[in-house]
Amino acid sequence: xxxxxxxxxxxxxxxxxxxxxxxxxxxxxxxxxxxxxxxxxxxxxxxxxxxxxxxxxxxxxxxxxxxxxxxxxxxxxxxxxxxxxxxxxxxxxxxxxxxxxxxxxxxxxxxxxxxxxxxxxxxxxxxxxxxxxxxxxxxxxxxxxxxxxxxxxxxxxxxxxxxxxxxxxxxxxxxxxxxxxxxxxxxxxxxxxxxxxxxxxxxxx
Amino acid sequence: xxxxxxxxxxxxxxxxxxxxxxxxxxxxxxxxxxxxxxxxxxxxxxxxxxxxxxxxxxxxxxxxxxxxxxxxxxxxxxxxxxxxxxxxxxxxxxxxxxxxxxxxxxxxxxxxxxxxxxxxxxxxxxxxxxxxxxxxxxxxxxxxxxxxxxxxxxxxxxxxxxxxxxxxxxxxxxxxxxxxxxxxxxxxxxxxxxxxxxxxxxxxx
Numbered sequence: 471x472x473x474x475x476x477x478x479x480x481x482x483x484x485x486x487x488x489x490x491x492x493x494x495x496x497x498x499x500x501x502x503x504x505x506x507x508x509x510x511x512x513x514x515x516x517x518x519x520x521x522x523x524x525x526x527x528x529x530x531x532x533x534x535x536x537x538x539x540x541x542x543x544x545x546x547x548x549x550x551x552x553x554x555x556x557x558x559x560x561x562x563x564x565x566x567x568x569x570x571x572x573x574x575x576x577x578x579x580x581x582x583x584x585x586x587x588x589x590x591x592x593x594x595x596x597x598x599x600x601x602x603x604x605x606x607x608x609x610x611x612x613x614x615x616x617x618x619x620x621x622x623x624x625x626x627x628x629x630x631x632x633x634x635x636x637x638x639x640x641x642x643x644x645x646x647x648x649x650x651x652x653x654x655x656x657x658x659x660x661x662x663x664x665x666x667x668x669x670x671x672x673x674x675x
Numbered sequence: 676x677x678x679x680x681x682x683x684x685x686x687x688x689x690x691x692x693x694x695x696x697x698x699x700x701x702x703x704x705x706x707x708x709x710x711x712x713x714x715x716x717x718x719x720x721x722x723x724x725x726x727x728x729x730x731x732x733x734x735x736x737x738x739x740x741x742x743x744x745x746x747x748x749x750x751x752x753x754x755x756x757x758x759x760x761x762x763x764x765x766x767x768x769x770x771x772x773x774x775x776x777x778x779x780x781x782x783x784x785x786x787x788x789x790x791x792x793x794x795x796x797x798x799x800x801x802x803x804x805x806x807x808x809x810x811x812x813x814x815x816x817x818x819x820x821x822x823x824x825x826x827x828x829x830x831x832x833x834x835x836x837x838x839x840x841x842x843x844x845x846x847x848x849x850x851x852x853x854x855x856x857x858x859x860x861x862x863x864x865x866x867x868x869x870x871x872x873x874x875x876x877x878x879x880x
Contacts, residue, residue, distance in 0.1 A: 499793065501704065501706045501707050501793075502706050502797075579792065583847075583850050583854075586850060586853065586854035587784065587788070587792040587793070587850060587853070588704065588706075588792070588793065590853055590854040592707075597854060597855075597856065600854050601854055601855045604854055605855075628866075628867075630863070631862075631863035631864075631866055631867050632867055634851075634859070634863035634864060634867070635844055635863060635867035635868070637847065637851065638843070638844045638845075638846075638847030638850075638863075638864050639840055639843045639844045640843075641843075641846070641847030641850050641851065642788075642842065642843030642844060642845065642846030642847030642848070642850070643839070643847070645788050645791060645792060645843075645847070646791075646809055646842065646843060646846065648791065648792070648795055649788075649791035649792075649795040649802060649805050649806055649809055650802075650806045650809060650810075651795075654839075655839050655843055657836075658835070658836035658839035658840060658843075659836075659843050661833075661836055662833075662836050662837055662839070662840035662871075663840070666867075666874075669871075669874050
């Protein structure tokens, strides 16, 4: 911790602010979080905050670009690349999040959807940056479905719209799970997506 | 309008406040909306506002109970009761919302999900009231699937988890549509849900 607090470590300070902002935006929301609170959470001076992020909006954009995009990469895109096929990856991803939320005992929701629901209508630039994260997510899943068709694992599927269904089901299930503080919607969507994919795959590994 | 502004019409005043609050919460969000702004939007005095809704929280609860629940009833529950079977109703519901958003040219999102994403983590009572709306929605769709199985329209389906998938896909597609200001995700989910249901229904009317 000490080296992070050195005033001659601007990248450390910047990272500390973004860490604190990401945690606060995910747990209590972007609009509900004030810059003064973030200064306290990150233990930075007003001058340091103003130097790195003159406005909450700029901090919001940095959190989306650096952290929300990274959360989607770790949660979804990396497992898609690592697994043999899309159904295996989707089942693993839902299983991971169900385990994580069950262990944690509460649902704070999907960082991307939380931010998107709050800011997308107010701010076109934030909306564009959030949209890019959704598109990267959709492209990764769509490409996986396409590869599965190319390798004859699956047939008779529309990679793009099926990717939308899986992402929408995950996002919606997270939203309902958050509203009801219950992982049940994720469990239901996991099994229904697996059943839907099974009708399109010749043999799910 | 004139009769609504009579000071001896407390129900009219209450309704006007709730109307203004519902519009503001849906279009700009619950947290971002202030009580002073709502007084101006509803053209009511501070005294009248304090009489009906001493706090924004009480107004939020009234908006969920009176308006958000009603929006879910009109958009989802009534068509479910009116249509011959669940697939016909779901296709109609997605078609209606796609047409409405296309005509409007912008996506403000699902009133229930918007409110849920903002407030469910902060306030257990609001969360309970929001959960009830989700449960009523889920029960109506689940019962329709059950009725379709009973009348031999469908077989081999789990009414409860299939209802969760359809509701999550709708909620998630609305969230992505809002973030990207594009109805595409709803169009994709409509066609994928129809294809999924077709595998479970003997003949979709």
